[in-house]
Amino acid sequence: MPQQDPFEVRKLGTVSRPSPLPLSSEDGDQLFNFVDDSEKILFNTSLGEYSRSRSEGESLPAVEKAGPRRNIFFNPEETTAAIVTCGGLCPGINNVIRSLVMGLHYFYGVKEIIGIPYGYQGLAPDNPHPYRYLTPEKVRDIHQFGGTILGSSRGAQKVSDMVDTLVRLEVDMLFTIGGDGTLKGAEDIGKEIEKRGLKISVIGIPKTIDNDIDLIDKSFGFETSFDVASPIVRDAHNEAAGAFNGIAIVKLMGRDSGFIAASAAMSMPVVNFVLVPELPFQLEGEKGFLKLLEKRLKAKRHAVIVVAEGAGQHLFEEASAVQDASGNIKHRDIGILLKDRIGEHFKQQGTEVTIKYIDPSYIIRSAPANASDSIFCNRLAYQAVHGAMAGKTRFVVGLLHNQLVYLPISSVVNRRKKIDLEGEFWFAALQSTGQPFRMG
Amino acid sequence: MPQQDPFEVRKLGTVSRPSPLPLSSEDGDQLFNFVDDSEKILFNTSLGEYSRSRSEGESLPAVEKAGPRRNIFFNPEETTAAIVTCGGLCPGINNVIRSLVMGLHYFYGVKEIIGIPYGYQGLAPDNPHPYRYLTPEKVRDIHQFGGTILGSSRGAQKVSDMVDTLVRLEVDMLFTIGGDGTLKGAEDIGKEIEKRGLKISVIGIPKTIDNDIDLIDKSFGFETSFDVASPIVRDAHNEAAGAFNGIAIVKLMGRDSGFIAASAAMSMPVVNFVLVPELPFQLEGEKGFLKLLEKRLKAKRHAVIVVAEGAGQHLFEEASAVQDASGNIKHRDIGILLKDRIGEHFKQQGTEVTIKYIDPSYIIRSAPANASDSIFCNRLAYQAVHGAMAGKTRFVVGLLHNQLVYLPISSVVNRRKKIDLEGEFWFAALQSTGQPFRMG
Amino acid sequence: MPQQDPFEVRKLGTVSRPSPLPLSSEDGDQLFNFVDDSEKILFNTSLGEYSRSRSEGESLPAVEKAGPRRNIFFNPEETTAAIVTCGGLCPGINNVIRSLVMGLHYFYGVKEIIGIPYGYQGLAPDNPHPYRYLTPEKVRDIHQFGGTILGSSRGAQKVSDMVDTLVRLEVDMLFTIGGDGTLKGAEDIGKEIEKRGLKISVIGIPKTIDNDIDLIDKSFGFETSFDVASPIVRDAHNEAAGAFNGIAIVKLMGRDSGFIAASAAMSMPVVNFVLVPELPFQLEGEKGFLKLLEKRLKAKRHAVIVVAEGAGQHLFEEASAVQDASGNIKHRDIGILLKDRIGEHFKQQGTEVTIKYIDPSYIIRSAPANASDSIFCNRLAYQAVHGAMAGKTRFVVGLLHNQLVYLPISSVVNRRKKIDLEGEFWFAALQSTGQPFRMG
Amino acid sequence: MPQQDPFEVRKLGTVSRPSPLPLSSEDGDQLFNFVDDSEKILFNTSLGEYSRSRSEGESLPAVEKAGPRRNIFFNPEETTAAIVTCGGLCPGINNVIRSLVMGLHYFYGVKEIIGIPYGYQGLAPDNPHPYRYLTPEKVRDIHQFGGTILGSSRGAQKVSDMVDTLVRLEVDMLFTIGGDGTLKGAEDIGKEIEKRGLKISVIGIPKTIDNDIDLIDKSFGFETSFDVASPIVRDAHNEAAGAFNGIAIVKLMGRDSGFIAASAAMSMPVVNFVLVPELPFQLEGEKGFLKLLEKRLKAKRHAVIVVAEGAGQHLFEEASAVQDASGNIKHRDIGILLKDRIGEHFKQQGTEVTIKYIDPSYIIRSAPANASDSIFCNRLAYQAVHGAMAGKTRFVVGLLHNQLVYLPISSVVNRRKKIDLEGEFWFAALQSTGQPFRMG
Secondary structure (H helix, E strand, O other): OOOOOOOOOEEOOOOOEEOOOOOEOOOOOOOOEOOOOOOEEEOOOEHHHHHHHHHHOOOOOEEEEOOOOOEEOOOHHHOEEEEEEOOOOOOOHHHHHHHHHHHHHHHHOOOEEEEOOOHHHHHOOOOOOOOEEOOHHHHOOHHHOOOOOOOEOOOOOOHHHHHHHHHHOOOOEEEEEEOHHHHHHHHHHHHHHHHHOOOOEEEEEEOOOOOOEOOOOOOOOHHHHHHHHHHHHHHHHHHHHOEOOEEEEEEEOOOOOOHHHHHHHHHOOOOOEEEOOOOOEOOOOOOOHHHHHHHHHHHHOEEEEEEEOOOOOHHHHHHHHHOOOOOOHHHOOHHHHHHHHHHHHHHHHOOOOEEEEEOOHHHHHOOOOOHHHHHHHHHHHHHHHHHHHOOEEOEEEEEEOOEEEEEEHHHHOOOEOOOOOOOHHHHHHHHHHOOOOOEO | OOOOOOOOOEEOOOOOEEOOOOOEOOOOOOOOEOOOOOOEEEOOOEHHHHHHHHHOOOOOOEEEEOOOOOEEOOOHHHOEEEEEEOOOOOOOHHHHHHHHHHHHHHHHOOOEEEEOOOHHHHHOOOOOOOOEEOOHHHHOOHHHOOOOOOOEOOOOOOHHHHHHHHHHOOOOEEEEEEOHHHHHHHHHHHHHHHHOOOOOEEEEEEOOOOOOEOOOOOOOOHHHHHHHHHHHHHHHHHHHHOEOOEEEEEEEOOOOOOHHHHHHHHHOOOOOEEEOOOOOEOOOOOOOHHHHHHHHHHHHOEEEEEEEOOOOOHHHHHHHHHOOOOOOHHHOOHHHHHHHHHHHHHHHHOOOOEEEEEOOHHHHHOOOOOHHHHHHHHHHHHHHHHHHHOOEEOEEEEEEOOEEEEEEHHHHOOOEOOOOOOOHHHHHHHHHHOOOOOEO | OOOOOOOOOEEOOOOOEEOOOOOEOOOOOOOOEOOOOOOEEEOOOEHHHHHHHHHOOOOOOEEEEOOOOOEEOOOHHHOEEEEEEOOOOOOOHHHHHHHHHHHHHHHHOOOEEEEOOOHHHHHOOOOOOOOEEOOHHHHOOHHHOOOOOOOEOOOOOOHHHHHHHHHHOOOOEEEEEEOHHHHHHHHHHHHHHHHOOOOOEEEEEEOOOOOOEOOOOOOOOHHHHHHHHHHHHHHHHHHHHOEOOEEEEEEEOOOOOOHHHHHHHHHOOOOOEEEOOOOOEOOOOOOOHHHHHHHHHHHHOEEEEEEEOOOOOHHHHHHHHHOOOOOOHHHOOHHHHHHHHHHHHHHHHOOOOEEEEEOOHHHHHOOOOOHHHHHHHHHHHHHHHHHHHOOEEOEEEEEEOOEEEEEEHHHHOOOEOOOOOOOHHHHHHHHHHOOOOOEO | OOOOOOOOOEEOOOOOEEOOOOOEOOOOOOOOEOOOOOOEEEOOOEHHHHHHHHHOOOOOOEEEEOOOOOEEOOOHHHOEEEEEEOOOOOOOHHHHHHHHHHHHHHHHOOOEEEEOOOHHHHHOOOOOOOOEEOOHHHHOOHHHOOOOOOOEOOOOOOHHHHHHHHHHOOOOEEEEEEOHHHHHHHHHHHHHHHHHOOOOEEEEEEOOOOOOEOOOOOOOOHHHHHHHHHHHHHHHHHHHHOEOOEEEEEEEOOOOOOHHHHHHHHHOOOOOEEEOOOOOEOOOOOOOHHHHHHHHHHHHOEEEEEEEOOOOOHHHHHHHHHOOOOOOHHHOOHHHHHHHHHHHHHHHHOOOOEEEEEOOHHHHHOOOOOHHHHHHHHHHHHHHHHHHHOOEEOEEEEEEOOEEEEEEHHHHOOOEOOOOOOOHHHHHHHHHHOOOOOEO
């Protein structure tokens, strides 16, 4: 029995309607070529894996290239699209909305595009908020603003209710912009649609400022996040250096993955320590963080620490064990915990320090997309439109080895992408900060 | 007995050494003219006051114009200057340091310029930190960085100790860059110097990001503060509008005076409520803040609040009275208090709201000066140098009716400048936010 | 015969309708007070002038304070306002438009606000462009964009035609946003209105990025102009320093007045020479600019020059005289002329230099207003509305000694404001660049 | 005879000295692993190519993974490194210099690092400029500045002379930061070194703001280039929309390749036409650019054009042919040519248009690196150091499929990377602008 290809993208049915796009299928005519479903990108690019597969006579997994198909599934004139944005803010959401609308409207002639208000709540049966009919005119300038013009919400709604709403609104394709939870929801919606035998495409455009969606190179908004964080880190260094034994702690996003923290630290190399969820570290002990900090202060009289919100979660149990009376409630925040523990440490030593704690999370989340992300959002949205029109469903559009691909939602929601502590990215972060390769 | 002129600037003694500056004293030669001590600016510019003074035969108070004097007191070649920066960070400190060094070095030829480390602590007898000898080369690029290259500290040192240090270092002029407390310290140092019969000039360059130094138009760093706050407020609006019944609270600096909060609100007119220390307001009641917020949410489904750190101090007493058990410690911060009280209010009503609390204070304090402030810092520093070389002492340099003046330190430290609730500035803020003219 | 007061602001007639604004007239009630026409600001703040006037028994000129009057002239419900924007772009125009609309709508209840398209052309009888009816909803976000949503044009239209259009559109008050030419046009419209016995108020909000409107402290957009120029100058220095004998020339706006050039140079003190229209200078000769540049290059191997577009106009005649064949057409631009002359000079000397010429004018003109200017635009617009509602006409709103005032248009269009070469501003610029006090 | 592998990286000799880096060679120990020379990345990632190679029994080309090797060639204590920067400015040069110095100094303990002044000129025998000895202290802050602290120059020097200088300075490794010409020069230097039997490593870090180095994903500074261009394009739109029939032309870098122009257009989707060197287009004719522009103006009354400097070179011949008298000198600049031709076109039609021409090239080249590029520069520099210490020579470090690799210089200088008119990038640009898929 042949194994199921984990990267195979589902379709709603036979795709036979000629695309209205005036493209070509031949090379050399200086005209973009339609992409065929069979065009794929190798998932693994290492020569070793390639050689192994050859010697073992095994096929390497490959991922479908994104792009406009020669034939499409939906009749544009009768197509209704819907767009929903879920979860926390992330730079670029409005850029994606705008390019979905532009792509649907101008490339294919889809005129009915419904903006679902306030995330999945807007698909609930009792949704009190009006639906917004989106046109090029209405979205023309929104790319210059952070946030989401549709509003967002967190958390799930009953799947069958949401599908009922899609049916009621006569939606043919639902573009969901959200993170891991949202994509799982989209997958469930897709399954329910399949179960009912409906022909509604469900598309995911992964939105996670933490950059923790599995398999894909990066998600939109991530580059903006450390672009906005970078001058904040620079100026945190001013706060640290401005006081004798000054310590600045900058807490950045990253529940499970420290990409933002490590990137911000690398982009502004005034950071002496970067602490991420992936990194096991101890506060106490001869090789622990506090001793390292002590040495740094002795040498340079100030220190800058960048910490991801999900770093050092083991310390909370410690904290609650040790500090019975005062309670561990005030310590749920790793930034605050660090601030407190550092303060206590130096107080015990009789060393005067000045600690400045900076939490710019909302400032970063709500910023407009920078230029790189703006382009990336456009390209993601265009490809999402092409995939949807071709009748593909339950897929995300993402970047793999710098090329845009379609991946089944199921392939990316199994686990979070994390920093590989043995990989080049983290090694670069260590080289940039100068912190020891192990801590504790 | 004639009344003492409160605006008279003290001198160390007879000033008779010709200035080395190649300026002129005649109009029409297209060359800057030396400024005479007798050139003054009217303190009050209203026609009414002028008419009153005429009819009552009374002189109007006037303030000495800043500028290079034809004669100077110190011999540049033998002069040692010192610079000290005190208190919290504020954009522009390095710009002031740079222009003091450039002015002393290039205009007058003063070669000995000592950077005092870590504020007044660096003048303490047991100061362990090295003094830095400042040259044009060393300060050339510092204007591009926030913070202070000299380091700072808060709090006072013993005055006689500090004067001892000045004597030991053979300092002839001490430039102090700091706020109300620092200026009071400078005045005390100046008095002690006078008592000892020393010839050391003490100059204040008012540094208060809150813009709360009395009498003067504005202090350096203030314009940068709301320039940096403005996009943060813009994006806070994204956070608010991105959620159903979303409320964003931005806390800005301003212990006694709400200039930053009101300016930030005006500069980015997405703010619905601005709360400042000068404004009496109630949370509860039919005309109270919470009811107004309720109405706003009902109408628009989101709200943006900017609050100065010193606003609503009366609420803490309330809070501690009401909430005995949980303690008022978590409520020392008006932003947190507002967040909690708003949350409780809507919870009681059964209305779901999403509150985002943003505190960008350190991000603002540590930013580099914007273009306006950079110029302003240069001009302040140049004039401080000219005043010091002319042997003036115990004075600040400031802006009055858009002109640079010398004012006795004693005239500006008596009270903090506050927003006039009956003045044009606050009226403009009210017009910009649309909040009621009275609250509670 | 008593002399006409040059600062007296005209009114359309008796002003007796109570203002709808809920303000007060008493001090101490923490409520903004109506401003009375008799409240004035002294035009000259020098003590010397004051003393002279007293001894000579002469009245000092004074200027009317801006602000809401207790009584207004127009019935808001029946009032139609119009807004027109003329001339080149300048940061802040949209901020002014927005605050005019907000002020008219929310403070007074004026609901008919017409946006005139493309400057005075939109008031021509054959104007083909549609008028735009402006509402708070339509202008809500425009403050975040540079440019003008109404469009602009240069040049004049026939005055009687324009008044005909105002009559046809039943306009009661015309807000004109423009520079010297626009204000002269507004004054002419106002005179024609008076001649016809109409009751239409004409208001000017001076818009000149060059900051060259006479009498007033500054015009909107000016601060943004050098804020945007500042990093360009910083990076021009990178270009200069990046090459051996590298010379960067940055041309900035300023036809008659060098405020932008001098401010940009001061805000980013990497500039070695700033050349402004007010400054007489020679290229050749022992004390000429080229010799100074030579010395600079010898000492530091690079140089940064900021030149205002109107500087050195005398050089064009020279140029055309000397360079007969090649024509002076390519030399109409002082930046290009400088580049050519510098290149020739060093070529003759056999010295290799690299010259980079940077002209960021459109980049600056079209930028959005910075935070300071945003506030300033709001305040100007609010006061323009208050003055208009009070039936004042043929006036501008401006800043004098840091206070907002109403001035007759006639008082500000007589001559351009220029840098006083003997004043503190230029002296600060010289101190910042280190260039000689005289050149040539 | 086996074919030479075009991607094989040369070494100076046997590499057997253990690396001082405390890394590991096993997975699972949370410590970065040394990279082996045999670890490679497939050059081509398409499944089709993979399948073809398998069926044809052919090996796919692969590229060496960058990273620290277990053994190194040079003895760090006796190693002298040199760094040279050549050609035009590009954001990130100082970041690369800084990270080379940090990497050499802190990772390996190399203490002698010579900064070569003013490009290859600094390696000429008669170089008059002093060499700079670079230390961590000296380069600590340079990453915050655009330009190059070493200075640069264009053009080549005699290869044998340059090698003589390297020998004289006892240089063991030369890091060259430059574009196509610089890399060809580096290759020649490397060949001469080999001919002489010397053991000097020559490393290239490709610097081309145009992003036109062949094979690699992108070069440093490219992302910053359109990040800086993006708001300029946004505001150019303000200039266009601010005038009736307003046309803004923004000329951006790109001699042979239009990556910057197309990226800037996509990042700020207010652009109606983007013209790149790769695109064949005609001005005249029914499908020509001028007719398209005419239609755009008729529909929207303004237009924004972004043009790469190398676009439309065929038009110059046309121009010189047609316009004999006036000469083609003024037309060497495509921006100016476009401006002139557009002006003439509409003049002939009797249509009034306003054209604003904006050339921000130097502003972009001299800007500091943005956050993405800062990280990228660090990673490139670290890997360059690791490759150099391992005795590799005549190689560049680059990004391939998002991974850092070592490539022989010879493999990247054969031809320029260009936009594939049939690829996804250009298709996205067309979708973003809405311009026709063919022009003319």
